Amino acid sequence: xxxxxxxxLQTALSLxxxxxxxxxxxxxxxxxxxxGLGPMSIIAIMIPVAISIGDPAxxxxxxxxxxYGAIFGGSTSSILLNAPGVAGTVATSFDGYPMAREGKAxxxxxxxxxxxxxxxxxxxxxxxxxxxxxxxxxxxxxxxxYFALMVVGLSAIAxxxxxxxxxxxxxxxxxxLIMATVGEGALFNMPRFTMGLMDLQSGFGFVTLAxxxxxxxxxxxxxxxxxxSAQGDGGAIKDMRITRSEAKSxxxxxxxQSLQGxxxxxxxxxxxTIASFLGYAVERNIAxxxxxxxxxxxxxxxxxxxxxxxxxACTGSFVPLxxxxxPGSGTTAILLGALIALNVTPGPRLMLDDPQxxxxxxxxxxxxxxxxxxxxxxxxxYIAKILSVPRNFLIPFILFFTLMGAYIGQNNATELxxxxxxGVCATVLRFADYPLAPLLIGFILGGMLENNxxxxxxxxxxxxxxxxxxxxxxxxxxxxxxxxLPSYRARRARARAAGIADGD
Amino acid sequence: MALDRWxxxxxxxIFLAYGYTAWFTMDAALAPFMQRNPIWPSSFPKILSIxxxxxxxxxxxxxxxxxxxxxxxxxxxxxxxxIAQALMLLGLMAxxxxxxxxxxxxxxxxxxxxxxxxxxxxxxxxxxIIVSAIATGIVWYLVQVVLGIYLRPLPGFIGG
Numbered sequence: 135x136x137x138x139x140x141x142x143l144q145t146a147l148s149l150x151x152x153x154x155x156x157x158x159x160x161x162x163x164x165x166x167x168x169x170g171l172g173p174m175s176i177i178a179i180m181i182p183v184a185i186s187i188g189d190p191a192x193x194x195x196x197x198x199x200x201x202y203g204a205i206f207g208g209s210t211s212s213i214l215l216n217a218p219g220v221a222g223t224v225a226t227s228f229d230g231y232p233m234a235r236e237g238k239a240x241x242x243x244x245x246x247x248x249x250x251x252x253x254x255x256x257x258x259x260x261x262x263x264x265x266x267x268x269x270x271x272x273x274x275x276x277x278x279x280y281f282a283l284m285v286v287g288l289s290a291i292a293x294x295x296x297x298x299x300x301x302x303x304x305x306x307x308x309x310x311l312i313m314a315t316v317g318e319g320a321l322f323n324m325p326r327f328t329m330g331l332m333d334l335q336s337g338f339g340f341v342t343l344a345x346x347x348x349x350x351x352x353x354x355x356x357x358x359x360x361x362x363s364a365q366g367d368g369g370a371i372k373d374m375r376i377t378r379s380e381a382k383s384x385x386x387x388x389x390x391q392s393l394q395g396x397x398x399x400x401x402x403x404x405x406x407t408i409a410s411f412l413g414y415a416v417e418r419n420i421a422x423x424x425x426x427x428x429x430x431x432x433x434x435x436x437x438x439x440x441x442x443x444x445x446x447a448c449t450g451s452f453v454p455l456x457x458x459x460x461p462g463s464g465t466t467a468i469l470l471g472a473l474i475a476l477n478v479t480p481g482p483r484l485m486l487d488d489p490q491x492x493x494x495x496x497x498x499x500x501x502x503x504x505x506x507x508x509x510x511x512x513x514x515x516y517i518a519k520i521l522s523v524p525r526n527f528l529i530p531f532i533l534f535f536t537l538m539g540a541y542i543g544q545n546n547a548t549e550l551x552x553x554x555x556x557g558v559c560a561t562v563l564r565f566a567d568y569p570l571a572p573l574l575i576g577f578i579l580g581g582m583l584e585n586n587x588x589x590x591x592x593x594x595x596x597x598x599x600x601x602x603x604x605x606x607x608x609x610x611x612x613x614x615x616x617x618x619l620p621s622y623r624a625r626r627a628r629a630r631a632a633g634i635a636d637g638d
Numbered sequence: 639m640a641l642d643r644w645x646x647x648x649x650x651x652i653f654l655a656y657g658y659t660a661w662f663t664m665d666a667a668l669a670p671f672m673q674r675n676p677i678w679p680s681s682f683p684k685i686l687s688i689x690x691x692x693x694x695x696x697x698x699x700x701x702x703x704x705x706x707x708x709x710x711x712x713x714x715x716x717x718x719x720x721i722a723q724a725l726m727l728l729g730l731m732a733x734x735x736x737x738x739x740x741x742x743x744x745x746x747x748x749x750x751x752x753x754x755x756x757x758x759x760x761x762x763x764x765x766x767i768i769v770s771a772i773a774t775g776i777v778w779y780l781v782q783v784v785l786g787i788y789l790r791p792l793p794g795f796i797g798g
Contacts, residue, residue, distance in 0.1 A: 301702050302642070305649055305693040312656055312686050322679040324667070327659060357727060357758070358711055358719035527769060530754025533731060534747065538777065541738070542787055550735030554728055565713035566642035584682045591677040621702060 139262075142493025145191050146501060154187075154196040155498050159505045162203020167211050173204035173222075173465050181472050190476040191491045195498040197469055198452075202254060202502045205406065205448055206510065209246045209441060210517055214239060215532055217349035217539075221340065221578050222406035222444040224571065225414040227348060229429065229436035236432055243514045244376060245434055246441045247507055249388055253442035254503040256392035257399070257449030262496055264400075265453050278590035278599040282609035284583045287408050289613040290415045292572050293620045300621045303572050306563075310573040313338055314580020333548040342553050343577055345536040347570045350557030353532045355564075360525065376434075384438040387417055395443030399450025406444040406451070407578060413443030449499060456480055456492060641713055646697035653694055657687025726757045743789040747774040 145151060158180075165176050180200050184193035208223040213230035226246065233242040275283075292303040316327045317337025328334040376384075391413045398409040417439040418429045429436040455466045457480075473480055484492050523531075540553045560570055590599040590606075601607055660683035668678060696702055711719060730753055737746045751770035760766060781787050 299702060301693050301696040305646075305690060305697065308653075308686055308690045308693060309649065312653075312683065312690065315683050315686070324679060326664065326679055326683070327656070354724050354728070355711060357724045358721065360720070524760075526755045526758040526760035527766075529727075529758060530751050531773070533727065533754060534751060537731060537734060538781070542781060545787070547735055547739050550738070551732060554731045554735065558728060562641075562713075563645065565711060566640075566645050568642065568645065587682060588677045591681070592675065595676045625702075 158199020166204035166207025225440035253445035310576025346556030395446030399447030409447035410440035653690030
């Protein structure tokens with residue numbers, strides 16, 4: 135292993151490859167900030183550039199840099215504008231945006247940068263240690279377990295999003311799931327629920343929905359109630375530093391989430407998105423009662439958790455790619471395509487045949503994380519300045535970027551009308567205190583959930599996989615508990631408040 | 639009845655319509671060889687529709703209890719807020735969606751940014767024109783030249 139690390143260092147520290155890392159991180163950060171362009175689309179755009187380089191190690195290093203940069207750039211727009219351009223940073227906006235509204239945008243961005251750095255670096259160390267071992271663990275998971283794992287994820291999100299009113303959060307999740315069934319699924323090859331409209335053939339666009347659920351209602355709320363905007367305070371810049379006690383309180387969160395995020399990232403299909411939501415939910419659940427109420431209102435723990443987890447998971451998702459040749463996420467699938475185009479076949483033999491590629495990528499992960507930290511910390515005051523743009527200019531620009539994000543993804547003007555329509559619906563839902571995040575998460579996971587469900591149904595010729603596979607059953611039982619427990623607890627608390635004695 | 643329960647009723651309607659399609663009309667189009675599959679395209683939607691109807695009924699009947707919190711905006715007093723501005727901006731977005739192709743990206747975007755600021759009460763015309771022209775130019779350059787995604791810059795009749 136030491137030998138491998140040395141080879142990797144030698145490759146990664148060449149001038150060309152260092153420039154690749156720096157360039158990739160810069161491109162990724164700036165494009166990732168534009169809502170609507172996630173890592174997947176940026177990497178797809180960069181593939182022709184990477185292939186023309188010719189050297190597979192350099193190409194992979196460039197693309198990995200873009201990947202990290204895009205994830206960090208996405209968190210910037212989540213925090214400042216509540217406009218997550220990447221599914222993996224949706225959870226970042228839960229607490230990052232409230233912090234920005236309180237005038238702590240600088241601090242929020244600093245925490246995000248540090249949490250990302252730690253998550254990515256710890257992830258890279260784990261990758262070095264576990265890459266060979268983990269390949270065998272990931273193989274134990276079948277589609278039945280993936281299905282159950284996603285059900286657990288969705289239940290956890292619904293249980294935590296709906297404070298006291300779990301039914302509302304669940305129905306929003308279900309709404310997201312049924313929206314994911316619109317269009318032509320990969321498994322059945324026939325259009326479903328398109329109502330005969332050609333434009334719905336390929337389903338709803340993820341970016342359109344994300345914009346409509348988060349950015350657009352927020353902009354409308356800003357218009358409706360001008361007092362909401364957090365602009366015009368100079369505090370955003372001088373309040374950048376993290377105090378000692380804050381550092382102490384987020385350190386364990388970062389430690390836990392680096393591990394958890396990494397291991398979730400290793401599981402194929404469960405990438406940065408699930409890792410960030412699960413990380414948020416777990417941290418919220420184990421926080422002390424007083425801090426729990428802060429979640430969603432600008433808790434630094436709630437910001438650090440998803441930021442750490444999504445970066446650790448990004449690193450983790452390289453494990454199945456590099457060791458098994460199985461891409462764990464859409465993004466790594468695109469990377470796999472690029473590698474094959476460069477005449478490199480990822481798989482168990484990669485470490486033996488092309489050790490310089492394998493180790494150079496890992497070493498460049500450290501360098502990439504370091505570059506991101508060095509690059510972003512001094513830039514934060516300038517990035518945070520976005521908030522001091524006068525409201526009369528800022529709001530049309532936010533609206534314009536939501537429109538652009540939806541348009542670029544699909545190149546279809548109907549998508550823009552859908553965006554406005556969904557945005558109005560989302561605003562009304564927000565009036566009535568329906569949580570919107572579960573809808574989007576249901577939509578993102580819907581396709582994968584159904585595919586894994588269908589595959590297990592086919593393998594077991596029915597639903598018998600639920601009781602024939604103990605791990606599946608266990609996970610589903612956990613999911614049921616997650617849904618029932620908060621509702622039961624809320625009911626008991628109300629009963630107690632009303633002076634009615636309860637059973638136990 | 640409070641707004642959240644009215645929405646529950648609408649959602650019930652959506653899930654019933656969805657369920658009706660999944661249970662009764664979708665399978666008619668299924669090829670005979672696919673009918674032997676343990677899983678049909680309608681299987682997953684069927685499960686979802688049942689769960690959705692159950693949840694909607696729980697919300698409408700209020701079995702779960704709990705008070706809907708009034709968020710940042712109290713919808714019962716919508717008139718107190720800048721509702722006209724919000725509606726005008728939404729209308730402007732719809733207009734932009736319809737005009738983007740026929741009128742070209744540069745023209746419709748500059749117009750959108752200026753009109754958006756005007757609706758919000760901005761009257762510094764020169765600043766507005768300069769800012770929106772520069773921003774439009776930068777975004778167009780990034781999207782068209784750097785990313786290579788085609789955006790028709792000018793209206794069709796000028797040859798864009």
